[in-house]
Amino acid sequence: MEVFEIGCGWGGLGLTLARDYGVRVLGVTLSEEQHRIATDRAAQAGLADRVRYELRDYRSVTGTFDRIVSVGMFEHVGVPHYREYFSHAYDRLKPDGVALIHTIGRAAPPGSTSPWITKYIFPGGYVPALSEMSKAMEKTGLYPTDLEVWRLHYAETLKHWHDRFTAREAEAEALYDARFTRMWRYYLKASELTFRYHRQCVFQLQLAKHQQAVPLTRDYLYAGSHRRQRHAAE
16 A cells, blocks of 8 residues: 655654555655654665655645555644645545544634643644534545544553653753753643643544445454454453
């Protein structure tokens, strides 16, 4: 399969897909540092022939792909560009292709971003409501084939991040300064509590051009775990 990753980050997902599933991946980013490190990681892993990272806007990519995946990028698209984003996903999918969009979301009506988060952590970032995503997506011809909501998963993740960070906070302060460590500690704990108590979650939206692009039940997603459970019982 040919996979298009919108927002490749540091390359981890693309490398996993190529190494463990044998697909070919095109990942794009607007970050020069992410592009450099992801490209180096692909070369070091011996996967440069299967994974290609490019420093470019996702909207400039042409061609079609069997799969599209986007993790942690939709928060930076901006509400006025949601329809454009989903339209490009539609255009880049093959007729039987499937897209998976993973984004932090709000299980509440549309809102606003904390000024502190905007200033210090995610300039230009915005956590979408499901209604905002749906309104844009349904006008593009994409069919929602599945929606999974991660409720407390990120709260637990952030708790681990916070604990690991505080355990090595002195090292972080040596790299940066005490102001940074205070800011980062506050960000991690405030974000954890937002997921626990303020209706923030994660949406994984699965989309296709055709309603039969994926099986009718989720069994196909968990076949491996079922086999492991059966072998453990035996």
